[in-house]
Amino acid sequence: MMRTVSLETHSVRQVNQWLHEQNAKLEEENWQITEPQGRHALACGLDQALKLTIDGHAGYYCAGMNKQAEVVIEGSAGVGVAENMMSGTVRVRGNASQCAGATAHGGLLVIEGDAGARCGIAMKGVDIVVGGNVGPMSGFMAQAGRLVVCGNADEALGDSLYEARLYVRGTVESLGADCEEKNMTPEDQTELAELLHAAGYRNTFRTEEFRVYGSARRLYNFQIDQAGPDR
Amino acid sequence: MCGIVGLYLKEPTLQPQLGALFEPMLAAMADRGPDSAGFARYGDEAPEGTIKFTLQSSSPTEPAKESGQRVAERMEAMRNVLDQELTWTQHAEAIVLRTDVDEQTVKAWLREQWPEATVMSVGRRIEIYKGVGHPRIVARRHGLAGLGGSHMIGHTRMATESGVTLCGSHPFTTGRDLCLVHNGSLSNHNTLRRRLQYQGHSFETDNDSEVAATYLAWRLQEGDTLTQALEGALVDLDGFFTFTVGTRDGFAVVRDPIACKPAVMAENDALVAVASEYRALAHLPDIENAAVWEPKPARIFVWEQGAATTLGSRNLPHTFRRA
CATH class of the missing domain: 3.30.70 (Alpha-Beta Plaits)
Known part of the structure; x- marks a missing residue:
């Protein structure tokens, strides 16, 4: 059973309300939103293991604060897709605008096309896999989590980076302040392979094609006892 | 905030419907700018x-x-x-x-x-119409939906730097057949205004965008091409901006070096469009088959009668570029 709702005939507020009603008890698992037309704040604040497809382009902050849900956007996404996601997965079939996955704590964000500027800004534990390129200042002030870029990274990658790890397959236009290339360890290879597998790219890209970048730990007031194991 | 919209119709048979296609674009950006609105129409010559x-x-x-x-x-x-x-x-x-x-x-x-x-x-060719009030009302007042032409540039304003007045609303004229709309705010506009006043320019408002418009008008009078003038703007204007400049034959788009303000572009066989948000483009004809992308920071995108060029500006001082 699939519940299909059109945003031509229902307001975003109404549709989000129906989705939130599933938070207490899952009664309808499969949802489809049609005619999104770039509207903002679609499927924000989900907290249930439901499956939702958005049949077109989404506007700002789509699937923001997501918990548990599996959201697929069949088009492109505007600013801040999956911002502050806690868990679950969000997949964008097209491109994503700037600040994709901003401040997200957990879950998996997959962008099959390109991501705009500041992808993964201030990410706090989310995993982001981008099939194409990322825009300038991606990984800006990223604190934890993994960003995998299967294409190229634009200027100032990882500026003012904390402890997130950034994997890039293609070229890096320039590194931001305090971001440096690290040696790829066997543990890195393993986690990268897992991420590519989770994102559906296991047979598309090989881990040896990637380089890994991290914080040089010279910029912020770093205290070793506040960090996880140094990789 | 503020919203920007621009539409160029490559398909001549659509040109009588320019205003009818453009009005929903302007209205869609009313959430970003409910104070006042305006548009430049490029119609008969x-x-x-x-x-x-x-x-x-x-x-x-x-x-x-x-x-x-x-x-x-x-x-x-x-x-x-x-x-x-x-x-x-x-x-x-x-x-x-x-x-x-x-x-x-x-x-x-x-x-x-x-x-x-x-x-x-x-x-x-250019005619600029603007007014204070909700964009939908401003559009209706000027009969926007009934106007034809090859292209239009529009703006919805949420005032931050100066008062809500007719003269403070966009587009601003930047010379013959030229206009400017701006989303963002400039931080060095007072200094720049004084410099331009020394050059003999006068100002109608204390609006930062009028300074940008006058700056471009001045550069163009001094013999700059549009691209050179916009490259100059990237160096001399400090602040946040997405600019769209309407020209006799098309339009240009440029974003500040950190792309602080949004812009989405779309092109298909029938049209080229720019907007602050995709929502404004969602109802355009055949948008499903358009290429949709975001212009890169500090790059000048010019679309004029069939020729699109994105001009690199490698020599410009990027605020975050490291040696």
């Missing part, structure tokens, strides 16, 4: 040697809408004094004046005889 002036009344006491008779009297007076060819059309709140009298003479006459009239635009 005045014959060689003739120019169009679009006039609106800027007086807060005098209603923007003048009676047809009063306008006719003013125009007759102007025709008698200048003793030249002069025709006019009165729209709801604007007058489009067509004449072969030179620009300075017309402006001097207006300053003396009709000081409340503000020249919104000058050129052979």
Whole structure:
């Protein structure tokens, strides 16, 4: 059973309300939103293991604060897709605008096309896999989590980076302040392979094609006892 | 905030519907700018040697809408004094004046005889219409949906740097057949305004975007190409901006070096469009088959009659570029 709702005939507020009603008890698992037309704040604040497809382009902050849900956007996404996601997965079939996955704590964000500027800004534990390129200042002030870029990274990658790890397959236009290339360890290879597998790219890209970048730990007031194991 | 929209119709058969396609774009951006709105229309071209002036009344006491008779009297007076060819059309709140009298003479006459009239635009094709109020109302007041043409540039304003007035709303004229709309805010506009005042430029408002418009007008007068003028803007203007510049044959888009303000572009066989958000493009014909992308920071994108160019600006000082 699939519940299909059109945003031509229902307001975003109404549709989000129906989705939130599933938070207490899952009664309808499969949802489809049609005619999104770039509207903002679609499927924000989900907290249930439901499956939702958005049949077109989404506007700002789509699937923001997501918990548990599996959201697929069949088009492109505007600013801040999956911002502050806690868990679950969000997949964008097209491109994503700037600040994709901003401040997200957990879950998996997959962008099959390109991501705009500041992808993964201030990410706090989310995993982001981008099939194409990322825009300038991606990984800006990223604190934890993994960003995998299967294409190229634009200027100032990882500026003012904390402890997130950034994997890039293609070229890096320039590194931001305090971001440096690290040696790829066997543990890195393993986690990268897992991420590519989770994102559906296991047979598309090989881990040896990637380089890994991290914080040089010279910029912020770093205290070793506040960090996880140094990789 | 503020919203920007631009639409160029490559498909000539669509051109009579330009306003009808453009009005929903402007209305879609009303959430980003509910204070005031405006648009530049590139429609029919005045014959060689003739120019169009679009006039609106800027007086807060005098209603923007003048009676047809009063306008006719003013125009007759102007025709008698200048003793030249002069025709006019009165729209709801604007007058489009067509004449072969030179620009300075017309402006001097207006300053003396009709000081409340503000020249919104000058050129052979451009007409700029704007107003205070919700974009939907401004559009309706000016009969936007019924206007044709090849392209339009529009703006919805949420004022931050200066008052909500007719003159403070966008687009700003930047020279003949040129206009500017701006989303963002400039931090060095007072310094720049003083510099431009030394150069002999005068200002209608204390608006930061008017400074950007005057800056571009000045660079173009000094002989810069549009691209050179915009490259200069990337160096000399400090702040956040997405600019769209309307030209006789198309438009240009440029974002500040950290792309602080949004912009989405779309192109298919029938049209090229720009907007602050995709929502404004969602209802355009055949948008499903358009290429949709975001212009990169500090790159100048120019689309003019069939030729698109993205100009690199590698030599510009990127704020975050490291040696």
